[in-house]
Amino acid sequence: MTVDLASIEKFLCDLATEKVGPIIKSKSGTQQDYDLKTGSRRVDIVTAVDKQVEKLIWESAKAQYPNFRFIGEESYVKGETVITNDPTFIIDPIDGTTNFVHDFPFSCTSLGLTINKEPVVGVIYDPHINLLISASKGNGVRVNKKEFDYKSKLASMGPLTLNKSVVALQPGSAREGKNFKTKMATYEKLLSCDYGFVHGFRNLGSSAMTMAYIAMGYLDSYWDGGCYSWDVCAGWCILKEVGGRVVGANPGEWDIGVDNRSYLAVRGTVNNETDEQTKYITDFWSCVDGQLKYD
Amino acid sequence: MVLTMQELKNVENTFTELLLRKIGPLVKSHTGTNFRSYDDKSNGVDLVTVLDKNIESIIKAELAGKYPNFKFIGEESYVEGVTKISNDPTFIVDPIDGTTNFIHGYPFSCTSLGLAEMGKPVVGAVFNPHLNQLFHASKGNGAFLNNQEIEVTERTLILQKSLIALEGGSERTEGSQGNFDKKIDTYRNLLSESGAFVHGFRSVGSAAMNICYVASGMLDAYWEGGCWAWDVCAGWCILEEAGGRMAGGNPKEWVIPLDGRCYLAIRGGCESMEQKQFAESFWSYVAGRLEY
Numbered sequence: 001m002t003v004d005l006a007s008i009e010k011f012l013c014d015l016a017t018e019k020v021g022p023i024i025k026s027k028s029g030t031q032q033d034y035d036l037k038t039g040s041r042r043v044d045i046v047t048a049v050d051k052q053v054e055k056l057i058w059e060s061a062k063a064q065y066p067n068f069r070f071i072g073e074e075s076y077v078k079g080e081t082v083i084t085n086d087p088t089f090i091i092d093p094i095d096g097t098t099n100f101v102h103d104f105p106f107s108c109t110s111l112g113l114t115i116n117k118e119p120v121v122g123v124i125y126d127p128h129i130n131l132l133i134s135a136s137k138g139n140g141v142r143v144n145k146k147e148f149d150y151k152s153k154l155a156s157m158g159p160l161t162l163n164k165s166v167v168a169l170q171p172g173s174a175r176e177g178k179n180f181k182t183k184m185a186t187y188e189k190l191l192s193c194d195y196g197f198v199h200g201f202r203n204l205g206s207s208a209m210t211m212a213y214i215a216m217g218y219l220d221s222y223w224d225g226g227c228y229s230w231d232v233c234a235g236w237c238i239l240k241e242v243g244g245r246v247v248g249a250n251p252g253e254w255d256i257g258v259d260n261r262s263y264l265a266v267r268g269t270v271n272n273e274t275d276e277q278t279k280y281i282t283d284f285w286s287c288v289d290g291q292l293k294y295d
Numbered sequence: 296m297v298l299t300m301q302e303l304k305n306v307e308n309t310f311t312e313l314l315l316r317k318i319g320p321l322v323k324s325h326t327g328t329n330f331r332s333y334d335d336k337s338n339g340v341d342l343v344t345v346l347d348k349n350i351e352s353i354i355k356a357e358l359a360g361k362y363p364n365f366k367f368i369g370e371e372s373y374v375e376g377v378t379k380i381s382n383d384p385t386f387i388v389d390p391i392d393g394t395t396n397f398i399h400g401y402p403f404s405c406t407s408l409g410l411a412e413m414g415k416p417v418v419g420a421v422f423n424p425h426l427n428q429l430f431h432a433s434k435g436n437g438a439f440l441n442n443q444e445i446e447v448t449e450r451t452l453i454l455q456k457s458l459i460a461l462e463g464g465s466e467r468t469e470g471s472q473g474n475f476d477k478k479i480d481t482y483r484n485l486l487s488e489s490g491a492f493v494h495g496f497r498s499v500g501s502a503a504m505n506i507c508y509v510a511s512g513m514l515d516a517y518w519e520g521g522c523w524a525w526d527v528c529a530g531w532c533i534l535e536e537a538g539g540r541m542a543g544g545n546p547k548e549w550v551i552p553l554d555g556r557c558y559l560a561i562r563g564g565c566e567s568m569e570q571k572q573f574a575e576s577f578w579s580y581v582a583g584r585l586e587y
Contacts, residue, residue, distance in 0.1 A: 029448060029512075032448075032450055098458060098494050098495045099458075099497075101494075102458045102494070102513065102514070102515070103448075103512065103513050104458060104497060104508070104513045104514060105513060129426055153327075156327060156400075157327070157399075157400075166395065166396075166399045166401060166500075170495075171486050171495070171496070173495075175486050175487050175488040175492055176487065176488040176489065180486075180487070180488075184479070184482075184483050184486075187479070187482075188469075188479050191463050191467050191475075191479075192467055192469050192475070193467040193468055193469075194469060197467060199395050199399070200395045200462075200463055200465075200498075200500055201463050201498060202401065202498050202499065202500055203496060203497050203498040204497065204499075205458075205495055205497050213401070217327070217400060218327075218399065218400055218401045218402060219399070219401060220399075
């Protein structure tokens with residue numbers, strides 16, 4: 001089966017900007033009567049709009065690509081939904097739901113496609129700041145539909161080293177137990193002048209926007225645990241197209257699947273210096289205090 | 296001398312015009328291009344560029360041309376222990392707030408122009424040219440985002456349902472003497488399920504942007520220690536004009552000076568009693584006392 005990835009990218013871009021974006025923008029900050037999810041995801045908020053938007057994306061995608069599979073945040077069933085080798089849309093209707101509820105202008109839609117479990121198309125659209133970033137395997141990256149010259153950007157950024165980097169960190173919604181402890185201890189080590197001593201950390205509250213920002217050269221890396229495939233699929237494809245790399249959050253996890261649940265995403269380097277990237281990853285891992293584990 | 300509402304509005308217009316015409320384009324065109332040319336300040340994390348200094352002198356000259364009798368305090372010309380905020384009308388200016396963002400090209404650097412009179416913020420304008428967000432206000436005249444009046448949606452303010460801004464800052468020495476451990480412990484208390492269990496925190500890396508986001512209700516609060524008057528002066532005026540409140544970072548600091556160094560900004564859109572309860576509840580999670 002041959003699949004024209006560029007045309008799928010275009011289809012998803014149009015869907016994001018014409019149909020999904022306007023809903024997200026008009027409803028942001030209007031859903032004050034939200035439910036709080038139960039259990040460890042109690043601060044993770046689900047809104048009716050989330051479900052409505054997922055349905056819209058699913059129906060549009062199905063009409064155009066009837067044979068593709070579909071995995072979405074709202075329709076996901078734990079233990080049942082698995083990623084196969086078939087072409088599969090992996091989507092988050094609204095990434096950054098807490099932002100969406102609070103009207104912090106970094107909620108977005110994140111639309112990805114995997115083939116053979118590899119992210120091959122990625123589209124992220126934030127309607128609040130009107131940023132569309134998209135990519136497909138082998139075709140590079142576009143920002144607001146214009147080709148993105150990532151090589152010049154990387155050349156202007158200088159070498160990738162831990163103590164000169166700005167790192168994205170998000171504590172997520174689970175705020176007790178081992179994973180939360182590991183996260184807090186790791187943040188402290190990354191910041192401390194005795195360990196990582198990074199330039200700074202940033203927290204946008206959206207995994208997809210964070211990965212988009214790494215691809216655009218605004219951030220150097222992103223470390224997180226507890227995310228799902230739909231949070232990272234689109235961003236992963238985009239990041240790979242600009243020389244970035246995604247590995248596991250725990251030391252030694254060099255090869256991981258889209259549904260690994262914990263991730264370290266790192267930007268590309270000038271002239272594709274893989275040694276520099278590898279060193280960055282191992283230096284970063286040396287600040288990880290504990291191990292992130294998710295069922 | 297007490298400036299009238301119209302005089303304050305004129306200063307606000309001077310600020311916004313200067314930011315849109317001259318300073319914004321300068322900041323935007325140079326961001327992310329100065330990675331190699333910074334001087335290291337404390338611990339090499341607080342980075343200051345040559346451009347920072349140039350922009351401050353441009354602002355100073357422009358404002359002195361129009362308001363020759365007003366005093367001027369800027370980040371780059373400040374002298375610790377010598378520079379004092381008096382009762383006179385005083386421009387308090389940060390040419391590039393979020394210098395780390397500026398150097399790395401992260402689109403949250405901005406210029407913060409404030410005016411204080413009798414030691415209180417009375418005019419403020421903050422411009423982020425990357426996202427094209429211009430926040431501005433003057434005392435008694437309301438607060439605006441890109442010329443649209445900011446009206447924070449009325450809703451309850453509760454710590455557990457809040458989204459707050461927290462920053463790592465540049466002071467990173469561990470140990471009981473400094474503020475780093477107190478900050479990290481406070482963050483842990485705020486996030487933890489057995490603690491405040493807030494909805495989340497955000498860090499954009501610019502104090503002025505954080506305060507403006509609180510002013511417009513995109514964030515519920517911002518807690519910080521270690522900033523300076525020029526980081527907060529403009530935002531503070533915008534915050535108050537949008538119904539928000541500025542308190543201190545340490546417990547019971549209901550009234551603080553502009554250069555208090557520790558701040559708790561709280562959004563409007565609720566009763567002042569709710570703001571008070573929020574502050575008290577927030578302070579109960581502050582681990583130790585921040586000192587600068």
